[in-house]
Amino acid sequence: MAIADWLMIIAVLVGPIIAVQLTRYLDSQKEVNERKIIIFKTLMATRAYNISWAHVEALNRIDLEFDRNNKKEKAVIAAWKEYLDLLGNSSIGAEQWTIKRIDLLVELLYKMSQVLNYDFDKTHIKNSSYAPRVHGITEDEQIALRRGLLEVLEGKRQIPISFSNLESSKK
Template identity: 35%
Template structure:
């Protein structure tokens, strides 16, 4: 292959190979590390959503949802100044947009049960899209039903919501605080207290 080249051309090719070889190897290693890091972040997001799928008000769950746009953004093509997403990334971000839009449309449903049912369906579709992008073999029924949540957790969450709603009614909506007297003081003590008030 190099027989027709003079010595200086061979030297240039060899020198270029010696210089570029390690540079290309380092760049290849960095590419592999970035790819692995991206996969690890996506896995962490998926694990958080799976582990909190029965507790959708959980702070970690909400943070993971808000990271979907970042983790499945795709990549920016610098020369075209546009973003490239794989079909699997597009499926995830589209499913997230549908679910997010639904979360903000509670008043458009006749009942809370209908809104919750539709939300469960959209959330499951989003989880399914994430599993597909990570090359996991889950089906939608498994994602929707195979989770454990003790009844006590639901009771605690409902109680906390009721307390917060009651406080909101008192503080922000002017609801009166009902008060009931359980035990009246003896009449003699009440008369003395009334006398003290008039004297002062």
């Protein structure tokens, strides 16, 4: 047998193995990228609702999905760390904290958009979300109701009861 014949046999035997391994590698890379995109899309969709469960979960997944060894992704992790540091900081006044929180979230989303090849600028990220006022009002009312109910259950508040039309019911 000639060398060409041996090379043909090796190619026939090894070719499918290489093709399968290459396919598995490409599928794995696609899966990793998809998880990053899901995080980004969730954060973009919930950026006006930063206390939603989905938003918080997506933030907490950044460390799991973005690679510290990749230069662009390392910038995402650094932006996340800075944002996380602010989220746990109670020494800043509420108004200043809110302004800084928005700026740091915008920076984080901008860095993510660059890694994931989305064409968003910071102004678009900051100003292009829709959050109806009624959602905020509803959330505030739900918080007040929960607090009030807890105060009643803890004995700190009583439920006011009043009777009316007592005389008309006697007739």
